[in-house]
Amino acid sequence: MTRTLILGGTGWLGREIAEQLVALGEDVTCLARGKSGSTPGGVTFIRSDRQTPGAYDLVAGVAWDEIIELAYEPDLITGALEALAGSTQHWTLVSSVSVYASNADPGADEDAVLVDAFDLDDYAQAKVAAEHVTAEAVGDRLLIARPGLIAGPGDTSDRFGYWVSRLALAAHEAVLVPDVHDRSVQFIDVRDLAAWLIGAAHRGLTGSYNAVGRERDLSTILLAAARVAGHTGNLISVDDDWLIEHNVNYWAGPRSLPLWLPRSDSAFARRSRSRFVAAGGTERNLKDILDDVLADERSRGLGRERRSGLTREEEGLLLNEIARQMASEDGGVGDRSVQS
Incomplete structure (x- = not known):
């Protein structure tokens, strides 16, 4: 049994990850304000505002197998890393294909140039900043998932x-x-994305991946x-x-x-998914x-x-x-x- 901390877990993707982990018999904790919804049964829920002092006191120092970060706001990212980067074997950051500087190159892969992170009120730039600061803090334990459009029930x-x-x-x-x-x-079903994130964490997968469906x-x-x-x-x-x-x-x-x-x-919806597929990424039938x-x-x-x-x-x-x-x-x- 692995011990996973989801920073979030009451919103759409986070709840799906938590639900699938519980179904696998894993030990799951979600730390969030709880304003986006509730956690599935079987999850340990810690209500906490991550912008307040002591927000991570109840989870800091715990030996986590996996931490999954769903936020991108600078103060949330840095606060979590300061409190928890040394407490886990593996860290997953859910980023976005919005981080790329150009949407004009069909088939561009994960090595494409990213936007400059000057304006952290801008979604794409904040995502890039989150990637950079997390990589500095976590090093070779980091998986960066870059989904595009997420689809599926509950959206x-x-x-x-x-x-x-x-x-x-x-x-x-x-x-x-x-x-x-x-x-x-180009989209990925939320259930397929969650399943891949869980499997990748269990395997200790690291690096950056465009977690996208076929074009x-x-x-x-x-x-x-x-x-x-x-x-x-x-x-x-x-x-x-x-x-x-x-x-x-x-x-x-x-x-x-x-x-x-x-x-x-147009190339925003034409990203390379070769690395994702090679790492076990799958998608269900369109119908x-x-x-x-x-x-x-x-x-x-x-x-x-x-x-x-x-x-x-x-x-x-x-x-x-x-x-x-x-x-x-x-x-x-x-x-x-x-x-x-």
Whole structure:
């Protein structure tokens, strides 16, 4: 039995890691404020605000086999390292593929240039700083995992789940999608990521790894989501300029089309995963993921308020504008239907 400390463990990925460790019969402790949720049964939960003095007193000095750090904020990272770096055989830092300076090089691997870490309020730069300071403190005991988009049941970002949910909600009606030509998506299911992190820790794996799934065409994702959702309407695609002119945002957040990236950043979803696969990284079937995500979305409500995507009202107004322009003398957007 191994003894693992998760710094976090009540959010989405942390809870999945804790749950899988408990299922394996491991000794699991989570240290967190507990504001993101609860820990699974069988976990020792230590409620602590990591920004306060003495935050690590109850876990410092314990002989840990593994510590998993999920944060990236500078004060949390440095505080944990000062208190715990000498207390564990192996340390895992969950970073991000956002650390890379360029998103223009398809197939770039873990040795690609990272962004400069000057502004620690910037997510990517803070992740890089976290990698650097952790490497200095932990040395050759460190595993850095760099996932890209994380998908699966329980996701609160609404990026991946938006599509299968929207298509199910629309049923036979049209759904607005971005121009899918030469657009890629690269994601990993949260359950597969957690399983790999656990296995890598047990093996004492070190170094940096792009923990990402295979590169898929955005059209493949949308059409697969439509089949799973039972959507029988059209997917109406318009070009980037039209969407931007109508205040539709890339990637995530309010009034966005999730997973849609600027063409200049297309390689963000085309990272090399060779090192990850060689180290045992696997991914489950796309249909199984979509089935599970749709079941989760239905349980939470297909029409609920979301952190990412268009509201159905916003989408309807945009579709009406497209129809109006298509019917006008000068055309406008042209016939951009993608049959599902």
